[in-house]
């Protein structure tokens with residue numbers, strides 16, 4: 001069994017330890033005897049929609065994101081076709097925003113997005129920053145997804161379903177209790193950095209989505225996640241407010 | 247005027263009380279005096295012959311202290327904030343003390359404008375701009391822009407800039423007097439880099455830069471494939487670098503001569519600190535022999551890389567605050583032939599940076615190859631550190647998660663090895679130093695370079 005992973009703009013969209021997610025996906029596949037081939041996909045690269053099982057898109061500083069977004073926009077139709085055909089995708093923070101319909105800047109300009117997620121983003125004043133926990137019922141696990149968010153933009157869903165519901169933290173916009181977006185096997189989220197490190201249940205969920213297209217339902221052999229889940233529980237409890245925000 | 251005199255008197259009284267109470271209190275006098283007179287620094291700085299500001303991400307404290315030591319050895323009376331208190335209150339506190347002929351001020355790169363709006367500098371030294379705590383300065387280009395605005399307040403200053411850092415050199419564009427320091431290709435230079443990069447965009451045409459080689463992070467010999475932008479020629483250039491156990495050797499080639507320098511400080515990052523300090527001293531006309539002598543004996547202040555002895559044990563305690571610092575510390579210190587015990591103590595309090603995602607941006611590969619006993623992960627984010635090491639390829643059996651500082655250090659000391667390395671984030675530093683001293687460890691830092699007034 002072999003997993004084809006495409007890492008979009010690894011040299012530009014690499015803020016906050018994002019690349020850790022690619023490493024985690026590789027290791028968790030390899031530990032189960034699944035081969036992984038990681039292909040960097042960058043400016044001007046031509047793409048075949050069926051080539052990848054899983055695509056990863058991180059966040060970057062403004063200038064780098066600007067360079068990547070022009071190219072990503074050109075790749076938009078291919079990207080949408082790939083997702084329609086069942087390719088799994090994880091987009092984080094800036095990458096998540098670029099896949100929405102548009103981004104409205106503080107000065108009122110509208111920058112078009114790829115339009116994969118039925119969602120849009122508006123510039124906000126204060127950055128939404130801090131530890132965050134969300135509930136993702138689809139994972140079939142009582143354990144929350146935990147992480148750290150740091151974003152100026154506020155994302156509003158207009159039809160897309162959220163990845164999860166905020167337990168504490170701000171999520172998409174700090175107002176409606178939603179976090180992230182889903183479309184088919186694509187996930188967008190503000191939980192940045194090495195999101196999958198303390199959430200092996202989400203990592204395995206993504207691996208199953210990715211393998212499904214080529215191999216159908218794949219049973220992943222269990223791994224020893226004691227360290228990951230103990231850390232998940234400890235961090236979750238440490239930042240849990242006395243009374244939940246939502 | 248009365249307001250300023252009152253502020254100065256109040257500040258000095260608080261400083262005196264702090265000393266009596268043996269409190270560190272490194273910024274409190276300046277903080278209070280600035281409350282009474284927000285323009286205080288403007289008055290205090292008048293009358294200095296030379297004012298030198300040192301700023302940048304890494305190496306500020308070592309560069310500041312080394313430059314101050316060189317200038318003192320050259321016979322000048324020097325005022326400096328040697329305790330690393332580099333926010334405006336810390337700078338004001340330094341200036342409230344005894345006056346001198348020369349002020350060497352370490353200034354936080356994020357609040358530089360608050361200082362330059364009051365203090366006209368003769369020289370501004372910029373060490374580097376590396377990815378630091380991301381929740382404080384979330385983008386380096388924004389930071390470079392803020393520094394550029396801060397420099398406008400002090401238009402007469404000569405800039406001493408790191409030629410190998412494209413973000414830093416872009417600050418010299420169109421400036422009056424600029425001197426560059428840099429490091430020529432070394433046997434350790436790499437054609438590509440494993441580290442996550444920032445600042446690799448041409449400041450003129452905003453296209454990706456290309457590199458002939460990297461020293462570390464985005465420092466190296468870069469050029470733009472589209473326009474004429476490239477690494478400037480360094481007036482103060484390190485050549486012939488040799489890293490050896492017990493010290494570093496290199497030549498500093500400058501207009502009109504060359505110095506042969508030996509330093510007990512390890513690592514390429516300290517070579518940069520020396521190039522910055524020695525280059526500035528040469529620019530000021532200090533005798534080369536004085537520079538050679540001070541560099542040969544200078545050890546950094548406590549906590550940057552402080553060595554302790556405990557029975558037959560040699561323990562290095564080092565502050566790490568960003569991925570570059572952590573990667574460089576491991577590349578420098580985890581290369582021994584001797585079996586080493588490692589302790590990584592990671593906190594996420596405000597002074598550490600709340601977000602520990604940066605751990606995943608560091609190059610931890612030197613740990614994979616190092617002869618070592620189990621790696622102990624400690625601090626509030628011990629689990630995050632351990633998970634990161636697990637996925638980098640360290641076997642789980644070789645990892646121990648012991649969040650409690652005292653328990654973690656006792657576990658470290660139970661290892662039957664002679665070499666131990668403790669890497670910790672800011673708020674753990676004083677904790678581990680105290681725990682080591684309580685267990686009878688002796689610090690190698692001599693009274694001359696340790697911090698005054700910190701008990």
Ligand SMILES: [Zn+2]
Nearest residue numbers: 448451470473
């Ligand atoms: Zn250019």
